Each structure stands twice: as structure tokens, then as C-alpha cells.
Amino acid sequence: MPKRILVCYSSQTNTAERLAEDFARELNACFKRGGTCEVRNIRDVRVDDLKNWDLVCFFISSYGDGEQCDDGLDFFASVKALEDMYFEKLGYPPFTLFGLGSSLYDLYQGASVDFYKELTRCSLHSLGKFGKGDDGIGTLIDDYDEWMFDLLPLISDFLEIPFSDTSEEYHAAFSTIDLPLKTCPGPYRDSVKPPFHVDKPYLAQIHEIRELSGETGAKMVIHAGIDLDDSKLHYTTGDHIGIYPANSDQDVELFLNTFGLYERRNQIIKVIPTDRMSTKLFFPNPTTYWQLSKYFLEINSCLNRKMVRTIGKAFTGPINRVKLLELTKDRGTFMKKVTSNHDTITTFLRGFDTDWSCVPFSFLLESLGPLRPRYYSISSSSLKQPTVVDITVSLVIEGNFQGVFSRNVMEVYQADNHPKLPIFLEQTKFRLPYDTRKPILMVCAGVGVAPFRGFVQERCEQRQRKPSASFGKMYLYYGLRHLKKDLLYRDEWKEYEDILGPEGLELKFAESRNGGKKYVQDLLKEDTQLIGDLIIKQGCYIYVCGASNTMNKGVSKELIDILKTFKGDIKQADRYLRYQKVVGKYKEDVW
Numbered sequence: 001m002p003k004r005i006l007v008c009y010s011s012q013t014n015t016a017e018r019l020a021e022d023f024a025r026e027l028n029a030c031f032k033r034g035g036t037c038e039v040r041n042i043r044d045v046r047v048d049d050l051k052n053w054d055l056v057c058f059f060i061s062s063y064g065d066g067e068q069c070d071d072g073l074d075f076f077a078s079v080k081a082l083e084d085m086y087f088e089k090l091g092y093p094p095f096t097l098f099g100l101g102s103s104l105y106d107l108y109q110g111a112s113v114d115f116y117k118e119l120t121r122c123s124l125h126s127l128g129k130f131g132k133g134d135d136g137i138g139t140l141i142d143d144y145d146e147w148m149f150d151l152l153p154l155i156s157d158f159l160e161i162p163f164s165d166t167s168e169e170y171h172a173a174f175s176t177i178d179l180p181l182k183t184c185p186g187p188y189r190d191s192v193k194p195p196f197h198v199d200k201p202y203l204a205q206i207h208e209i210r211e212l213s214g215e216t217g218a219k220m221v222i223h224a225g226i227d228l229d230d231s232k233l234h235y236t237t238g239d240h241i242g243i244y245p246a247n248s249d250q251d252v253e254l255f256l257n258t259f260g261l262y263e264r265r266n267q268i269i270k271v272i273p274t275d276r277m278s279t280k281l282f283f284p285n286p287t288t289y290w291q292l293s294k295y296f297l298e299i300n301s302c303l304n305r306k307m308v309r310t311i312g313k314a315f316t317g318p319i320n321r322v323k324l325l326e327l328t329k330d331r332g333t334f335m336k337k338v339t340s341n342h343d344t345i346t347t348f349l350r351g352f353d354t355d356w357s358c359v360p361f362s363f364l365l366e367s368l369g370p371l372r373p374r375y376y377s378i379s380s381s382s383l384k385q386p387t388v389v390d391i392t393v394s395l396v397i398e399g400n401f402q403g404v405f406s407r408n409v410m411e412v413y414q415a416d417n418h419p420k421l422p423i424f425l426e427q428t429k430f431r432l433p434y435d436t437r438k439p440i441l442m443v444c445a446g447v448g449v450a451p452f453r454g455f456v457q458e459r460c461e462q463r464q465r466k467p468s469a470s471f472g473k474m475y476l477y478y479g480l481r482h483l484k485k486d487l488l489y490r491d492e493w494k495e496y497e498d499i500l501g502p503e504g505l506e507l508k509f510a511e512s513r514n515g516g517k518k519y520v521q522d523l524l525k526e527d528t529q530l531i532g533d534l535i536i537k538q539g540c541y542i543y544v545c546g547a548s549n550t551m552n553k554g555v556s557k558e559l560i561d562i563l564k565t566f567k568g569d570i571k572q573a574d575r576y577l578r579y580q581k582v583v584g585k586y587k588e589d590v591w
């Protein structure tokens with residue numbers, strides 16, 4: 001009897017699903033007829049089902065503040081409700097776990113760590129190492145690859161299935177057939193009806209798009225207003241918007257040329273999954289090579305070692321093979337020679353004097369994966385403008401490298417008739433308190449001011465609608481390079497100050513490139529007495545927004561330092577700030 005393996009994923013934006021499918025494919029290839037794998041979303045698995053399998057492999061992504069993804073909430077709650085040692089008594093199979101997360105978040109791998117703790121508390125035995133992949137620093141696939149490499153022999157031993165080394169073989173997950181059709185429907189049809197969500201975006205019209213004045217620094221910042229019209233989409237101030245970008249025509253052309261597909265770019269094709277693992281396609285089908293590469297494939301994703309190794313082993317001659325395998329030997333060399341150049345599969349392979357048209361399209365579909373939505377903090381107030389969402393986008397340009405969405409925004413900005421963008425909305429917990437009398441402490445750097453513009457607009461609106469109501473004061477600590485050059489929404493702050501008055505809004509700026517080097521942390525420190533009083537005596541709400549790996553950790557450290565003055569020692573201060581998080585009075589919006 002072949003051994004039965006369940007590969008189970010919990011995912012918000014499908015990365016865990018793709019890894020689970022890849023893992024099942026690897027298992028099937030390694031164990032040939034000795035094992036059969038099934039991939040399931042965790043939503044479709046009940047705790048009791050686990051005992052029907054010989055091994056259960058979990059792929060768990062973190063979401064929110066280190067929480068389970070929506071599809072994993074029920075399963076996790078069922079495990080939490082079990083008594084200690086539950087599984088041992090009933091002879092359940094062991095499990096493997098790979099967590100997906102981003103170290104840019106405070107609670108790195110929060111969901112997988114909780115998951116692991118709960119399963120082991122109930123004494124489900126863990127086979128091999130608890131793997132963790134870090135999406136924040138771009139090593140997710142490499143982490144997964146290394147984890148799997150160590151795990152496969154253990155699984156082989158445990159299930160007593162001989163292990164066949166398949167690393168020299170490539171099994172395509174998809175095949176394509178040409179269809180004799182003349183027209184292919186567009187990627188997103190305008191006529192689709194609500195409800196709109198991540199899997200069914202709304203094609204939104206750009207209401208206005210402009211460069212924000214005064215930004216002569218290294219980064220260009222664009223403001224865009226997006227019409228929700230009759231989409232029936234609703235947002236609350238502080239929410240996020242997800243936008244699906246499109247790859248630039250130039251990149252698509254180069255990509256298709258590299259793999260010998262440019263001449264056939266408009267050929268209508270049907271993509272057919274060739275194994276049971278890849279039944280869910282992330283694009284409309286039939287399609288064309290152009291449409292797929294323009295709107296659905298992450299053709300500019302960072303290269304990883306697994307891809308380069310497969311290309312070296314399966315799709316090239318001996319000379320390039322040696323070169324490619326040498327590059328993938330260790331992580332450090334790969335990071336230095338490939339990752340740090342921002343090499344994409346196109347730019348990388350074009351560096352070799354070879355024809356790459358032998359690379360199967362299926363390999364590109366599998367390894368590049370879907371073009372992921374980009375998330376932005378909404379910078380407007382839903383009370384003020386319920387059907388228009390404002391976003392504030394800092395364009396990513398580093399040398400020759402330009403972010404996909406940044407390029408997309410520039411194209412939209414420069415076009416006479418702004419093309420529509422596929423969007424959806426995401427609820428967050430980054431919300432103003434229900435009790436409007438509470439003071440608000442907002443700390444940000446650069447474009448992190450976006451949600452706070454929304455907060456302040458909201459408060460202005462509330463004040464104008466209810467002049468007699470009492471409102472807590474808002475303090476904005478805003479870090480920027482140069483006040484004269486980099487202040488975003490320069491013309492608006494005066495208006496907000498006029499409406500809210502000095503007792504309603506106070507703006508404080510820290511300039512890091514105007515003579516001295518002052519950061520928001522320094523501003524907070526200068527105001528130790530005020531900040532301590534706001535947090536401890538007045539019970540203010542704290543909001544932090546910015547690039548997470550740099551500023552939010554610095555702000556948190558500074559707040560602990562400030563609280564130490566009032567709480568006696570660092571431990572107490574740390575505990576106090578953590579508690580503010582638990583009760584929802586300290587919130588971060590980070591990316």
C-alpha cells in the first residue's frame with residue numbers, strides 16, 4: 001500500500017499554497033509509487049481527519065499581527081481546544097511544519113510558532129526541523145529549499161519508502177495547447193459584478209494623480225485618488241488597498257524574447273495542469289503569452305537558488321551548467337553575485353551567450369508564480385470621501401532597478417487617459433479609537449505619514465460635523481529628511497491646524513538631513529515628560545507607521561526608554577508597552 005501524505009496549507013495571499021503544491025510534487029517525484037500526496041487548504045481539514053494519513057505536512061503563513069490567516073482560524077481554534085497529550089493517546093501520525101513570515105514584522109512567524117506550540121502541547125510528534133521562511137528579506141524560497149533538502153531523507157526513513165534522487169529531472173506541472181481562436185477576452189473584464197475582493201479585483205478609474213510638491217529628494221512620491229464608484233466597496237479610515245500591478249511592456253518584450261516566445265506572443269493558448277497538484281490556475285484560461293506575462297506572472301521576481309539550480313541541471317549544456325551550479329553552491333555567493341544585483345530571470349539569463357528557448361513555459365509558470373498585489377495604506381478619510389480612496393506612493397528606484405508597481409504608477413501618471421487599475425480593499429486594525437476624547441500619538445517617517453493624513457482628515461470632518469463634541473488632542477511626530485523639500489501634503493497641514501486649533505492638533509518634525517541628524521526617536525526623547533504623561537496618565541492611543549525594519553523597532557525601543565523613567569526599570573516599561581499592544585492601544589502599520 002502506498003503511504004498517504006497530506007500536505008496542508010494556510011495562506012492569505014497564496015504563497016503557502018504554492019509551496020505546498022511544490023512540496024507535494026517533490027514528494028511524488030522522490031517517492032515514485034511508494035507514496036501518494038494530497039494538497040488541501042486547512043479550511044477543508046478537521047483535526048480528526050489527521051489520523052487517516054501516514055504523515056501530515058503543514059505550511060502556515062502569518063498574517064495581521066503574527067496571527068493565523070483567515071482560512072486557518074477554525075483549525076487552530078480546534079487544536080487549541082484539545083486537552084494536553086490528546087494526539088498521543090489516539091495514535092496520530094507525525095507532522096512537519098514550514099512557517100512563512102516576514103522578519104520585518106514585530107511578531108515574526110507568530111502564526112507558525114503558535115501552531116507548533118499547540119500541536120506539540122497536544123503531543124503531535126514533529127518530524128524534522130520546524131522550518132521558517134523569511135519573505136521580508138527575500139530568502140523564503142531558499143529557506144524552504146534548504147529545509148526540504150534536510151527533510152526528504154527523514155521522511156523516506158520514517159515512511160520506509162526508498163528515496164530516488166530526482167534532482168536531475170524536471171517534471172512539467174503544466175502543458176499548453178494552441179487554440180485556433182482569433183480573440184481572447186481581456187485579463188479583467190469590466191463587466192464583473194460585486195462583490196470584489198482579492199481574487200476578483202475591481203477595475204478602478206484613477207480620479208486624479210499628481211506628484212506631491214517639493215519632493216526633490218532621492219524619492220519621488222505620487223498621490224493618487226482612486227474612484228470606488230458603484231463597486232459597492234467600502235473602507236474605513238486606516239484600511240489598506242491592494243493593487244495588482246502590470247509589468248511594463250519593455251520588460252514583457254524582453255522576457256518573451258529571452259525564452260523564444262515573442263513571435264508567438266498573441267497566440268491563444270490553453271494551459272493544462274499535468275498533475276493533480278496544480279489544478280488551481282492564477283490566470284484566466286485560455287490566455288496568451290503576452291497577457292500572462294503582462295498581467296499575471298511575477299516576471300521580475302527576485303531569482304532564487306532553486307530556480308537557477310534547476311536551469312543549470314535541466315536546461316543547459318555542460319559549460320553553463322558548471323557556472324550556474326557554482327553560483328548556487330552557497331547562499332552567500334548567490335546573494336552577492338545575483339540577489340544584490342536585483343537580477344530578474346531575464347536580466348540574469350541574458351548575461352549568458354546562449355539560447356534559452358529550451359526552458360519550458362511550465363517552468364516559468366511554476367517558479368515565477370503569480371504577480372502579487374501591492375498593498376498601500378489608504379491616506380484619506382472614509383468619512384470625508386467614502387467613494388474615493390487616496391494613496392501616497394513612494395516610487396522605488398535604485399540605480400537601474402525600478403519596482404514593478406513604481407514603473408506602473410509612472411506609466412499611469414504619464415498617460416493622457418489614465419488606465420484603470422485592478423484593486424480590492426483590506427480591513428486593518430489600524431483604526432482610530434471609538435472614544436474620540438482619547439489623545440492620539442502618531443509617529444511616522446517619510447511616506448509613513450499616509451494613514452495619518454487620513455486620521456487627521458477624519459478628525460477635521462468629525463469636528464466640523466459636531467463642533468460641540470470634545471476630542472482628544474492629536475500629536476503627529478513626523479520624521480523626514482528635509483522639512484522644506486520633503487514635507488508631504490505641505491498645503492494641507494495648515495488647513496487641518498486651522499480647523500482643529502492648537503488644542504486639537506500639534507505637528508512636530510524631525511529632520512535627518514538638514515544640518516543635524518534628528519530622527520522621530522530623538523523628538524520623542526526630548527518630550528519624555530509629555531509622552532510619559534500621555535501614555536500613562538491620559539491613556540493615549542499610539543500609532544506608528546513607516547518602513548518596519550528601520551523605524552518601528554527604533555520607536556518601540558525609545559518608548560520603552562521613556563516609560564522606564566516612570567516605571568522604574570526597563571522590564572516594567574517593556575511589559576507596560578507590550579500590554580498597550582495587547583489591549584489595542586499601540587498599533588503599527590508597517591511594510
Ligand SMILES: Cc1cc2nc3c(=O)[nH]c(=O)nc-3n(C[C@H](O)[C@H](O)[C@H](O)COP(=O)(O)O)c2cc1C
Pocket residue numbers: 010011012013014015016017061062063064065066067069100101102103105106107108109110135136140375
Ligand atoms: C498584511 C500582512 C500582515 C503580515 N503580518 C505578518 C506577521 O505578523 N508576522 C510575520 O512573520 N509575517 C507577516 N506577514 C508576512 C507574510 O506572512 C509573508 O509575506 C508570507 O510569505 C505570505 O504568505 P501567504 O501568501 O501564504 O499568505 C504579513 C503579510 C501581510 C501582507
